[in-house]
Amino acid sequence: MAYELVHTIGSTVYFVFFLLFLWIRSIPRTNPGAGWWAAAMLFALAARLVFLFLLVEHDVELTVWVYAALNVLEKLCLVIGLVRFFDLSLGMRYLWIATLAVEIWVFLAWVTGSPPLVRGFGLAVFNAGMLSYVAWVTYRRRGELDHRLMSITALASLLLAVHWATAFLIIHRVPSWFTQGFLLGTGLVMVQYFALLAAVLRSFENRLLEAESKALDMAFQDPLTGLSNKRYMNSLFENALILATRPHQLVAIICIDLDDFKPINDRAGHRVGDEVLKTVAGRLRKATRSTDICARMGGDEFVAICTQLDQHEQVDHIVQKLLRELTAIIVVDGREYVLGASIGISLYPLHGSSLPILLDYADRAMYQVKSGGKNGYRIHTAESTAERNPT
Secondary structure, three states: OOHHHHHHHHHHHHHHHHHHHHHHHOOOOOOOHHHHHHHHHHHHHHHHHHHHHHHHHOOHHHHHHHHHHHHHHHHHHHHHHHHHHHOOOOOHHHHHHHHHHHHHHHHHHHHOOOOHHHHHHHHHHHHHHHHHHHHHHHHHOHHHOOHHHHHHHHHHHHHHHHHHHHHHHHHHHOOOHHHHHHHHHHHHHHHHHHHHHHHHHHHHHHHHHHHHHHHHHHHHEOOOOOOEOHHHHHHHHHHHHHHOOOOOOEEEEEEEEEEOOHHHHHHHOHHHHHHHHHHHHHHHHHHOOOOOEEEEEEOOEEEEEEEEEOOHHHHHHHHHHHHHHHOOOEEEOOEEEOOEEEEEEEEEOOOOOOHHHHHHHHHHHHHHHHHOOOOEEEEOOHHHHHHHOOO
């Protein structure tokens, strides 16, 4: 294959990658590695254009020197992009010193007319070393992103390191390998940068998923306690009903209002009050099962929806455990606080089939506990349901 065709292919590939990385770099909050990889592709493109245009009018040695100088800068930008992409603690000064040293080596080899092996040795050591570092980092960091993409990058980089370490020796012995070597290198670079491009896109995907997760948390979770909020509780209740498929299975809707919480807010301040509410939320989770639903309705009011109950006695056991947890001493900043809990309960399907009705019954039962002395629980009765809905 003619060298003009090989370098045309290489130039086209590098130009496309340059445009893609440049486009990605223009997206707000893009990982800074993309910008450096765009610069790397620009230097690689320039190096290939040198062979297409400079070689026509100048001698081979000048063309090879300019190509080598640009290729060194491509490897520098590749490594800096990797450092920025993974936020590595690598001293940039040493990279620039190594780059300057090899550029001087290649320049002196051209000026003094040194044999190609001398020039090739310095270039091979630098490029193979930089590519080996890329292979090592991407392999070690493969668990932080898509491990397949990082493994592909590591393998392509390792093969490129071997290619650079041996190509100048092979060309010295077999001059016809010059064109084939360029074609092989172009293919490996294409795989390497394609995997890096896909890694940047995957980082975008992870960022979007993280933002979506945070948005969902804000939409469906209480920001203080991390419990579900009232909006999310409604959809979770529908899922709870799907689980309650066995005959005679019950779902308990438990409304909880903390007793004596307001004095804590008034005397100790809202910061302490918030810490108390966080502790209450943690104890509410502890006292319920993973299949149950815990939500904060606002202020010091909470709801627990306990699913898949087979007997009424289970409700008493759950509520008694809740009372023990919620009335235990809470310590904040070395001071002890004691709360009470007024709890009202309604049962699906005995008292209704919709959450608003069941919450209303549980809420009424809870206020009956408050009016009767607080710190206890009451289950809504079918008789009171009949009184509320006379036939």
